[in-house]
Each structure stands twice: as C-alpha cells, then as structure tokens.
Amino acid sequence: MSSSPLRRTALDALHRSLGATMTDFAGWDMPLRYGSERDEHVAVRTKAGLFDLSHMGEITVTGSEADRLLDYALVGNIGSVGVGRARYTMICREDGGILDDLIVYRLGEREYMVVANASNAQVVLDALVERSSGFDAEVRDDRDAYALIAVQGPESPGILKSLTDADLDGLKYYAGLPGTVAGVPALIARTGYTGEDGFELFVAPSDAEKLWQALTEAGTPVGLAPCGLSCRDTLRLEAGMPLYGHELGTSLTPFDAGLGRVVKFEKEGDFVGRTALREAAARAQENPPRVLVGLVAEGRRVPRAGYSVVAGGEVIGEVTSGAPSPTLGRPIAMAYVDAAHSAPGTPGVGVDIRGSHEPYEVVALPFYKRQK
C-alpha cells in the first residue's frame, strides 16, 4: 500500500456518524460495514441496501468519433449501444490481458461515460487517452465530478419512485437516464453489482449527502439499510460476478475468465487485442488451461483467495474469491480449476484450508439468481 493519505468521499462524515467500520479500498477510505455485514447482505436480498460507491472511476468520452474510439479501445461493440443504454465490457492490452472490466453508458449520440474500478481508473484513463490519438474524441477525467450512490434490492424501485418523476418502469436493466431525485440532478442507471434489481445514481459530490438522507428517509420504513463493501463482496460473489484482481487480471483474457461473450470480433474496424484474443478464443474452445467454477463447502471452513484447490492430493486450481454465503448458509468460492475437474459434480474436489483438505462441491455459476 502506498503511504499517501486515503481519499475520502463526499459522504465520509455521514459514514462516521453512522458508526461505520472503514477500510482502505484502492486508496479510498470506504465503509466496510455499519453493523453486521450478514444483516446488510440479507437487507439487499430481501428489502434494500444503500451504498456509497464514490470510489468508482468515471471517465467521459465525447466527440464526433467517441463511438469509434471506444470500439477501438474496448473489446465490446460500443457503437451499437443505444443512447440511454449501458453495456458491460472490458479493456484489454494488445496481448489480450484484461486491464479492467467496465460499464459504459451512452449518454448521448456523441457522449459516453466509462465507469472503471477504483483500483484501475488511472490505468484505464491513461489507456483511453493514448488510444484516442487520431480520433476526433476527447477523454475527460471525471472522477471528481461524481459521487455514486447505489440503492439495491427488491424494494429499491418503490423507494426511488417516491423521490423522482423519472420513468423508472421504462428504465430497463442496463439503461440510464438523466433525471431528478429528491431535487438533485442525477444520472439514474439501472445497474448494480449485487444480483438484485437496483439503481446507481451518479450525482454531484455536493448533492450526495442530500440524496443519501432522502433515500434513507424514504427507505427506512421498508427495511433499507446502509451497506458497506463487505456485503457488496458477498452479494456479487453469490451472483457469480467477477471482481478485478480476483477473477480478472492482466494475465487472463476475457476467454480465460469465461467471459468471451464480451469480445465482439464482428464489429467494424480493428481493436486493441484483436489478434491475441482470436487465439485466446480458439485456445479456450479446444484446450482451456483452467476454467472458472463455483465451489460450495460441505463443511463450515471458509476458503480464501489464493488457497489451493486439490483432488487426489494434487493441486488442480486456485481459489480467487471465497466467503461464507448468507443465502446458501455455507462457505462458497470461485476458483480456476483444471478443465478435467471443472464439470459440476466432479467428485473428490477439495480446498486446502491451511493444511486440511476440506471437501467442496463443484457447481455452475452463479450461486444465486433472483426470481423475477
């Protein structure tokens, strides 16, 4: 960790007044939990949770060739995203290695907002600036222009409806529209990282506290709870969503991570990584090195990132994320394992938990899917 002081979000004082336990996350001082992370997790699954995600990195791309730049710089078909819609995508190196996973919102014909992970925002910004050479497009660092508040969970549409005139019923999953929430101008996006229905609200930092308080007042009667990054991690893990630095990294291509569908070879023009990703796609089809799977514990000991997956006394893979699952009531993990052991139900698979081989069941991801 660097010794530079931690950055604080616009909601920092509020978190402290709520008694949050704070943690260093990618150089930001963020709420880890306010009370019990298990209760926060359950609140999101059954009612609603309120998150400060202001550490996420917003980058605005504008100009007559903004779409062409993003088609070149990212692996997705960004030009095909309609205005008001969003797309999950990735930015890769020339060798196909993943620099980050992203959500790109098309705010206008010639305006996009790219949302990067906090830990990678500078890398993404630098890559976009470098790749923008020759395009009529401007890449703008808007990390300080936004606070990001998420309200997630089955009660979130009702909570938000009470605070806005925006057409939430017409706002589909992975769509975003500008509006006003609790008197505050906001980009209202129906996106999230929890496996539940929910919204992410991009607002000016100076408006963040007002919006947070309004959401708290509207949501508390229906069970909304402030939620920290700890439950965000268990929520996304149950939903089988990858986390950069765990399931994703520069040594992996999207195909290695089982997310080859985000790479759009059919789009117009060249893009960074195309040649290497072609090869990665073929390799993943014919001779995959390792496959991302889910593991569910038979016992109660919790696998952690970096623990070995074993079978017959041999190491056959590595855990990338692990936690006790509040929904399943058992420890779960995502792991990269040798293809021969990757089929759901493969017998004899375990995790080496500090020297003891604990039995685990190989399952298909995700662990949890909400009922619609």
Place this chain on the structure above:
Amino acid sequence: MSNPQQLRYSKEHEWLSDAEDGVATVGITEHAANALGDVVFVQLPEAGDTVSAGETCGELESTKSVSDLYSPVTGEVTEVNEDVVNDPSLVNSAPFEGGWLFKVRVAEMPDDLLSADEYTAFSAG
C-alpha cells in the same frame, strides 16, 4: 462498549474470568468481535487438551478473515461452549456472556494480564 470489571484481559483480546474451583472461563472481547465482523466458524480446543498462555489454540473465521485464537492462560481444557460451535454469531451478540469459548483448569496464571481499565485504554490505542 464497556469491558466487565471482574474480568482480566490479554493483549490478544481474550478475556479470562476469575477461577472458580480452579476453573476459569475464556472468551474474546467485544472489541475483538467487532473488529472481526460476523463470526461464522469457530475451531476450539477439545476438552482434555492442554493450552498454553500466549499460544494459538483455535481459529475464528469471519466474513472477511480468519484469525488465530490465543489462550490467555495455561492449563487443561475442561469444557468447550458447544452453543458457540453451533451458532458462532454468539461471539458477536454476547462476547462476554453466551459467547464464551472454553473453560480451563488453570495450571499457571500469567502475570501480564490487563485489568478492564488497562484493556480499555490498550484497545482504544
């Protein structure tokens, strides 16, 4: 939070009761429980095991981490709290009461345990 006056405390955040008929009760402090977050698994020594002051004798797993459990005292384990094995959340909800971990027939009492006030100051720093 307040640390009960009648207990003594280790710098590894365990508490120890006064011995009754030579047997003392061990748990972790509320400060430690809060720092761990929701405890989901406890591995305790077994009755009959010998534990030594300052040495690991088990594990506490929470959502985010696993931590060693240290014994604050030397002696023979006479009983473990099966309730907490079955429901580790007792460590969070009642660390000084129903969330006790095990009992020890004290062979040797360390001389560096802290009083409640000393521990409060120690854990605040």
